[in-house]
Amino acid sequence: MSGPKLTNPVVRWIDHRLPVFTFLHHEMHEYPTPKNLNYWWNFGSLAGITLVIMIVTGIILSMHYTAHVDHAFQSVERIMRDVNYGWLIRYIHANGASFFFIVVYIHIFRGLYYGSYKAPRELLWMLGVVILLLMMATAFMGYVLPWGQMSFWGATVITNLFSAIPLVGESIVTLLWGGFSVDNPTLNRFFSLHYLLPFVIVGVVVLHIIALHRFGSNNPLGIDVRGDQDTISFHPYYTVKDMFGLSVFLTIMAAVVFFLPNSMGHPDNYIPANPMVTPAHIVPEWYFLPFYAILRAVPDKLLGVLAMFAAIAVLFVLPWLDRSPVRSASFRPIYKIMFWVFLLDCVALTYLGAMPAEGIYVVLSRLCTVYYFFHFIVLLPALSIFETPRSLPRSIGKPVLGGGNGIPAPAPAAAREKP
Amino acid sequence: MMGCLQKLILFLLTFLVTVPVATTARSAESIPFPSQEWSFNGPFGTFNRGELQRGFQVYKEVCATCHSLNFISFRNLTDLGFNENEIKAIAAEFQVEDGPNNEGEMFERAAIPSDMWPAPYPNDNAARASNNGALPPDLSLMVDARAGGADYLYALLSGYHEIPQGKEVGEGMYYNAYYPGNQIAMPSPLVDDGVEYVDGTRATLVQQARDVTAFLAWATEPNMEQRKRMGVMVIIFLLVMTVLFYYSKKKIWSDVH
Numbered sequence: 001m002s003g004p005k006l007t008n009p010v011v012r013w014i015d016h017r018l019p020v021f022t023f024l025h026h027e028m029h030e031y032p033t034p035k036n037l038n039y040w041w042n043f044g045s046l047a048g049i050t051l052v053i054m055i056v057t058g059i060i061l062s063m064h065y066t067a068h069v070d071h072a073f074q075s076v077e078r079i080m081r082d083v084n085y086g087w088l089i090r091y092i093h094a095n096g097a098s099f100f101f102i103v104v105y106i107h108i109f110r111g112l113y114y115g116s117y118k119a120p121r122e123l124l125w126m127l128g129v130v131i132l133l134l135m136m137a138t139a140f141m142g143y144v145l146p147w148g149q150m151s152f153w154g155a156t157v158i159t160n161l162f163s164a165i166p167l168v169g170e171s172i173v174t175l176l177w178g179g180f181s182v183d184n185p186t187l188n189r190f191f192s193l194h195y196l197l198p199f200v201i202v203g204v205v206v207l208h209i210i211a212l213h214r215f216g217s218n219n220p221l222g223i224d225v226r227g228d229q230d231t232i233s234f235h236p237y238y239t240v241k242d243m244f245g246l247s248v249f250l251t252i253m254a255a256v257v258f259f260l261p262n263s264m265g266h267p268d269n270y271i272p273a274n275p276m277v278t279p280a281h282i283v284p285e286w287y288f289l290p291f292y293a294i295l296r297a298v299p300d301k302l303l304g305v306l307a308m309f310a311a312i313a314v315l316f317v318l319p320w321l322d323r324s325p326v327r328s329a330s331f332r333p334i335y336k337i338m339f340w341v342f343l344l345d346c347v348a349l350t351y352l353g354a355m356p357a358e359g360i361y362v363v364l365s366r367l368c369t370v371y372y373f374f375h376f377i378v379l380l381p382a383l384s385i386f387e388t389p390r391s392l393p394r395s396i397g398k399p400v401l402g403g404g405n406g407i408p409a410p411a412p413a414a415a416r417e418k419p
Numbered sequence: 420m421m422g423c424l425q426k427l428i429l430f431l432l433t434f435l436v437t438v439p440v441a442t443t444a445r446s447a448e449s450i451p452f453p454s455q456e457w458s459f460n461g462p463f464g465t466f467n468r469g470e471l472q473r474g475f476q477v478y479k480e481v482c483a484t485c486h487s488l489n490f491i492s493f494r495n496l497t498d499l500g501f502n503e504n505e506i507k508a509i510a511a512e513f514q515v516e517d518g519p520n521n522e523g524e525m526f527e528r529a530a531i532p533s534d535m536w537p538a539p540y541p542n543d544n545a546a547r548a549s550n551n552g553a554l555p556p557d558l559s560l561m562v563d564a565r566a567g568g569a570d571y572l573y574a575l576l577s578g579y580h581e582i583p584q585g586k587e588v589g590e591g592m593y594y595n596a597y598y599p600g601n602q603i604a605m606p607s608p609l610v611d612d613g614v615e616y617v618d619g620t621r622a623t624l625v626q627q628a629r630d631v632t633a634f635l636a637w638a639t640e641p642n643m644e645q646r647k648r649m650g651v652m653v654i655i656f657l658l659v660m661t662v663l664f665y666y667s668k669k670k671i672w673s674d675v676h
Contacts, residue, residue, distance in 0.1 A: 035675055074490075077560070080642070081490060081495075081641060081642070087640075087642045087646060088646070088649070091646075236671050237671060237672060237675065240664065240667050240668045240671050240672075241668050241672070243664045243667075244661065244664035244665055244667070244668045247657060247661035247664050248661055250657050250660075251654060251657040251658060254650065254654055254657055255650075255654060257650075258462075258646055258647065258649065258650025258651075258654070259462045259647065259650055261646070262563055267563060267564050267565055267566045267568075268564070270560040270563040270564035270639075271556075271560075271564050280599075
């Protein structure tokens with residue numbers, strides 16, 4: 001844990017007074033990281049980079065965008081047609097939102113599989129859930145800004161959900177709208193918040209990283225790091241691995257941005273907003289579909305809204321629902337199966353959210369919704385009692401070495417854990 | 420390690436394949452229509468200038484009577500292969516309102532290349548009043564604004580068939596095989612030899628439908644060719660970058676056991 005060797009006198013002068021170079025060296029260079037992380041651990045840094053891409057493209061878009069009901073749609077088309085490379089910036093931003101959610105959802109499911117939410121990383125996990133909530137709010141308001149038909153009607157449907165809250169519901173909706181219907185004040189405040197929230201996300205991301213660096217990354221074995229033989233420095237090992245992952249990610253994203261830029265959008269959003277004409281089906285963006293399916297599965301409006309929010313709220317208490325001391329699903333034979341069933345359930349909810357709420361789709365939505373909560377509230381606590389985990393390897397070094405004869409027997413996990 | 424990487428790529432590819440499927444499934448009530456070969460399909464697709472110019476002629480002589488093209492200005496027509504003088508001549512056929520002048524009066528003048536394509540009606544109410552209560556939509560974004568895009572537009576324009584037995588069509592409505600609900604307020608806009616093509620192509624109904632659809636695809640996204648050209652370069656760049664980082668990673672990690 002030595003400081004960096006600073007040779008440049010100016011750098012040394014600055015670092016002595018403001019130790020940014022020492023800090024960066026400590027947190028991004030020598031930062032000891034488990035050496036067995038697989039490619040699923042790339043998605044954290046990918047999410048961070050996607051956030052930066054979104055903020056940069058967003059700032060440029062806002063220079064050309066007009067937040068007014070009479071000009072918003074037109075200004076977006078101006079960006080597409082007359083602003084130099086405006087089409088590129090907007091397609092990156094619009095598809096970037098989808099890719100942000102793809103990356104973050106994979107990041108979350110990686111955490112679920114390898115038990116990254118367990119002690120001592122509960123707060124790290126909860127901060128992540130806060131980021132997810134902020135992302136959803138930001139994405140929702142961003143989708144309203146082009147002021148197309150889906151923008152307008154999506155905003156109308158989602159803001160109306162709050163009217164289900166007893167007593168204060170109607171007042172909250174009026175406050176969200178800035179009036180008595182979705183109109184110009186709504187668009188203005190959504191633009192303002194859409195610009196603000198990404199910087200709040202940056203703040204929470206910083207906290208997320210501080211919490212991460214307290215104990216370091218979890219790893220595919222889910223066991224604690226025993227010492228230097230289990231870790232490697234972040235740079236160059238994980239910087240180069242992340243750069244390779246980033247290149248793959250950017251290639252896929254570029255393929256969509258340049259060749260299928262509207263594949264994840266809805267055609268109706270190329271029709272200007274019209275309060276007098278309701279689209280045949282009001283469908284949210286794909287990343288909201290599982291929650292939309294849960295909302296519609298419950299026959300009562302208030303209970304549906306509560307179920308939808310509970311679907312995310314349950315993630316906050318996940319570290320206390322899953323009491324199993326073993327983190328990684330690799331050593332939890334039953335949980336491993338349950339994880340894949342749960343993933344399938346989420347995929348099914350996504351599909352059902354896109355289907356009309358009628359016939360068999362309603363029945364399936366209800367079954368999947370019940371299973372979603374059953375997984376968290378019944379299965380996970382029960383598993384922690386009934387499941388017999390497989391025996392854990394003694395250290396990260398051992399399985400990687402394939403032998404481990406020379407490695408001293410480690411102390412029990414509990415004794416090693418820092419308070 | 421490649422095992423994990425392959426899984427990752429497989430996962431993302433699966434996603435990319437399923438998303439368009441889910442999007443198509445959303446427009447459940449639309450009637451299936453055949454897909455067409457378009458010169459602008461695919462990653463290397465470009466517009467056919469002859470097709471665009473014919474399509475523009477169909478728009479100008481037929482569609483423009485009722486449909487606006489609000490996001491296209493005369494200068495954009497350079498994309499179609501017209502030169503500056505041709506565009507000035509096309510613009511000069513139209514009178515637009517300008518002003519106020521120094522006396523405070525609005526005045527009419529001949530359009531110039533920087534003017535937007537003039538709309539046929541002063542406002543939506545005027546458009547409805549002239550069209551039996553129906554509003555002819557603006558055509559600038561038609562291909563992106565309809566599920567199925569160009570294929571759907573072509574099917575619609577060439578889909579005015581005889582009313583099948585047992586189908587009822589309301590007052591002032593027309594039967595169309597592909598319009599959702601089969602009843603459309605627009606009468607068949609195209610007829611065989613409805614226009615006389617400047618380039619001598621025989622103006623059958625399907626030829627006109629094809630040409631004007633291609634023109635609308637251009638109007639929807641005039642930058643499409645630039646986008647695809649740049650996309651090919653960017654993908655090549657990123658693939659090279661991916662390979663370089665793959666081998667860098669392999670080399671740097673070679674001492675980790």
